[in-house]
Amino acid sequence: MTDLLVQTAGESHGPCGTAFITGMPAGLKVDTDFINTALRRRQGGYGRGGRQRIETDEVEVTSGVRLGLTTGAPIVLQVPNKDARLDDLERTPPMHRPRPGHADLAGSLKYDTDDCRNVLERASARETAARTAAGALTRLLLREVGIETFAYLRGLLDIDAPVTVTDDLEALRAACDASEVYNPDPAASAAMIDHIRQAKVNKDTVGGLCEVHVLGCPPGLGTCMERMETLDSKLAGAVMSIQAFKGVEVGLGCAVTTRTGSQVHDPIEHDGHGYVRPTNNAGGIEGGMTNGMPIVVRGAMKPISTLLQGLPSVDMRTHEAQQSTYERSDVCAAPAASVVMEHVVAVEIAAAVLRRYAGDTLSQIKTAMGIK
Numbered sequence: 001m002t003d004l005l006v007q008t009a010g011e012s013h014g015p016c017g018t019a020f021i022t023g024m025p026a027g028l029k030v031d032t033d034f035i036n037t038a039l040r041r042r043q044g045g046y047g048r049g050g051r052q053r054i055e056t057d058e059v060e061v062t063s064g065v066r067l068g069l070t071t072g073a074p075i076v077l078q079v080p081n082k083d084a085r086l087d088d089l090e091r092t093p094p095m096h097r098p099r100p101g102h103a104d105l106a107g108s109l110k111y112d113t114d115d116c117r118n119v120l121e122r123a124s125a126r127e128t129a130a131r132t133a134a135g136a137l138t139r140l141l142l143r144e145v146g147i148e149t150f151a152y153l154r155g156l157l158d159i160d161a162p163v164t165v166t167d168d169l170e171a172l173r174a175a176c177d178a179s180e181v182y183n184p185d186p187a188a189s190a191a192m193i194d195h196i197r198q199a200k201v202n203k204d205t206v207g208g209l210c211e212v213h214v215l216g217c218p219p220g221l222g223t224c225m226e227r228m229e230t231l232d233s234k235l236a237g238a239v240m241s242i243q244a245f246k247g248v249e250v251g252l253g254c255a256v257t258t259r260t261g262s263q264v265h266d267p268i269e270h271d272g273h274g275y276v277r278p279t280n281n282a283g284g285i286e287g288g289m290t291n292g293m294p295i296v297v298r299g300a301m302k303p304i305s306t307l308l309q310g311l312p313s314v315d316m317r318t319h320e321a322q323q324s325t326y327e328r329s330d331v332c333a334a335p336a337a338s339v340v341m342e343h344v345v346a347v348e349i350a351a352a353v354l355r356r357y358a359g360d361t362l363s364q365i366k367t368a369m370g371i372k
């Protein structure tokens with residue numbers, strides 16, 4: 001059994017996005033409706049651009065699944081692009097005025113070209129459709145072993161609207177889905193929508209603060225033995241890999257510097273059945289391992305770098321000062337990014353489960369975890 005690994009391929013306007021997944025056990029029921037629901041949520045959220053009206057993302061499973069069950073072989077998931085036009089030079093022309101904040105300039109310097117097109121087609125967050133599909137597959141595995149994920153948009157500009165994650169996850173998910181920005185609080189949602197609307201009027205963009213909770217993890221996922229293998233470092237890497245994410249926190253995160261030790265560290269108690277923690281400032285991870293409390297991770301997304309007003313840039317052919325190119329774009333993709341974050345976190349948690357409770361089949365893994 002190899003470690004769980006998810007890789008993707010595909011350009012924003014190529015024929016499809018592809019996820020290549022190795023290390024999944026045999027015997028997992030692949031519910032494509034579940035994956036498609038995740039893909040639809042990734043497409044949603046107030047502030048998205050015209051692309052999402054063109055696409056209706058649906059997964060195609062082309063390898064590793066027979067009669068609806070994983071076989072243990074590599075799995076390939078594909079998400080076709082309706083707006084496929086990579087080789088159409090009229091509709092997808094070369095791009096010479098790099099957008100500050102995007103991959104355009106750095107990538108063009110790296111690949112020795114004054115046309116940013118190749119770089120931006122791959123750097124684009126269209127890639128997150130394939131990664132979300134792969135993450136949804138790993139969520140199906142996690143559900144089998146009693147682990148659930150929940151994501152929402154916690155903040156945007158001056159708004160911070162944290163949620164208390166209760167046992168009634170379904171109610172929370174429904175409230176989240178009822179919000180156009182994926183925050184269960186209607187007042188906070190309305191205020192966020194106002195900010196996004198105003199940014200659009202100003203030909204500007206906004207980012208946001210996404211938060212993911214993982215419930216039901218047994219203690220001991222991850223390790224303290226190799227620092228680069230700690231669960232928090234894996235989660236930080238995964239969250240930071242999402243396009244436009246510039247900060248990651250676990251539990252209290254950066255706020256630990258504003259408190260003393262007695263105000264930060266969660267007391268340890270025993271209730272006769274097991275260890276309990278009255279608080280969860282650690283966000284469910286101590287020493288790089290799960291401690292039995294819910295995992296809480298936050299990711300900060302910067303504002304979208306394609307602005308209708310453009311930003312100061314230069315034409316790479318002439319080096320003359322020009323405003324950056326505008327390509328059809330989102331004004332705010334932070335609600336969608338919360339969905340992406342949920343799914344990259346799910347991949348890391350599933351990888352940690354499979355590392356600790358290794359097995360070739362789902363039933364072997366369940367037996368190792370003591371699940372009937």
Ligand SMILES: Cc1cc2nc3c(=O)[nH]c(=O)nc-3n(C[C@H](O)[C@H](O)[C@H](O)COP(=O)(O)O)c2cc1C
Nearest residue numbers: 102103123124125243244305306329330333336337
């Ligand atoms: C869900 C999602 C949607 C995005 N949509 C856009 C977009 O429409 N326009 C844009 O310029 N950037 C968008 N981005 C961000 C860029 O992909 C990202 O800034 C770029 O690839 C450079 O990577 P970096 O910001 O991590 O350095 C989006 C990011 C995410 C997560």
